[in-house]
Amino acid sequence: MLASATDAELVQAYLDHVRVEKRLAERTVILYTADLDKLQANAQTAGVGLRQVQNAHIRRWVAQMHSGGRSARGIALILSGWRGLYVWLGRQGLIDHNPVQDVRAPKAGKPLPKALGVDDAVQLATHVQEDDDPRLEARDRCITELLYGCGLRIGELVGLDVAASGTARGWIDPQAGEAHVLGKGSKRRSVPVGRAALAALAQWLAVRGDWAQDDPALFIGGRGQRLTPQQIRVRLKRRSMLAGLNTPVHPHMLRHSFASHVLQSSGDLRAVQELLGHASISTTQVYTRLDFQHLAQVYDAAHPRAKGRGPAKP
Incomplete structure (x- = not known):
């Protein structure tokens, strides 16, 4: 029966299979339907039936989708739907090769790291939350200044101790204006600490003793224990929201900034x-x-000929 079926009938039989026998969610079946409609349209344009589609056809259609702006992830999902159809057709004995075999979507480009603008970064660092415990405010400002002013990783910040010792993973030398940290691969490095960060550090150290017990950690909580990365993430996100920034800030965003x-x-x-x-x-x-x-944004905003930047229309 399937041997003489039309392309539309084959696709419908496959969709019935994934809906009934594989019990895929209706939303997934709807997405498969759209992807297979596209496959049929491509095959018709190329003048071939679904069973005559070759590997070269699939590669050409992937290239067309990519040049048309389809994301790598979107293409991968479409190929998954096409691949499933051809696997099923092979099991039915209707084809002797899978044209989607070994065809992969283009690699997705790595997204750019998110960074704050200079004004937003300064706004976050200088924000004062007056209804907070002054000790919390001093600590959180010092954390913000060090993350943004030194480009520290969250693990490097958490590992800082008040003073250098044989067991310290990291510490700050206020006289030299340097932070000594233990980075990835257990590699040590020293980075300069600016005046704003040093001032924030002095303010925090002046009140840290109210909570200090036996923990040598530079950044501690109300119980005198070293802060965890998660605690710092929560406090920084809260600070960014209270400072009026449009996006919640995480520690690595300040490193990127x-x-x-x-x-x-x-x-x-x-x-x-x-x-x-x-x-x-x-x-x-x-x-x-x-x-x-950043330069492109400045150009678009400032240059009198930037409006409508792009290829000239014929």
């Missing part, structure tokens, strides 16, 4: 690599894309 802003001002990629503790310059190069994105 640090790198982006230093690169915008200096143009020295190698120095940014050293400050961040990246083993490879290729890891740091993502910030050049952020830098260009």
Whole structure:
């Protein structure tokens, strides 16, 4: 019966199979239907039936979807639906090859790291939450200043102790204006600490003793114990919301902001690599894309000929 079925009948039989025998959710079946409608339309345009589709056809259609702006993830999902149909047709003995075999969606580009603008970063650092316990405010401001002012990872920040010792993973030397941290791969590095961060540190150390017990950690909670990364994430998110920022801020966003802003001002990629503790310059190069994105935004906003930037219309 299926041997003489039309393409539309084959697709319907397959959809009945995934709905009844595989018990896929109705939403999934609806998505499969749309994907297979696209497959049939492509095959008709190429002048072939579904059973005559070749690997080259599939690759051409993937390329067309990609050039048309379809995301890599979207293409992968469509290919999954097509692949399932052809696997089923093979099991029915209706085809002797799967044209979707070994066809993969284009690799998805890595998303740019999210960074704050300079004004937002300063607003977050200088925000004062007056109804908070002054000790909490001093601690949270110091955390913010160090994350943004030094580009520290959250693990490096949490590992800071009040003073250098044989067991300390990291510490700050206020006289030298340097933070000594233990980064990825147990690699130590030193980064400069700016005046704003040093001032915030002094304010926090002046009240830290109210909570201090035996824990050497620089950042502690009300019970005198070292803060966890999750506790810092919660406090930073809260601070960003109370400061009126449009997006919740997480610790790594401040590291990205640090790198982006230093690169915008200096143009020295190698120095940014050293400050961040990246083993490879290729890891740091993502910030050049952020830098260009910033320059493009400035151009669009300021240049009198920027409106409608793009290819000239014939």
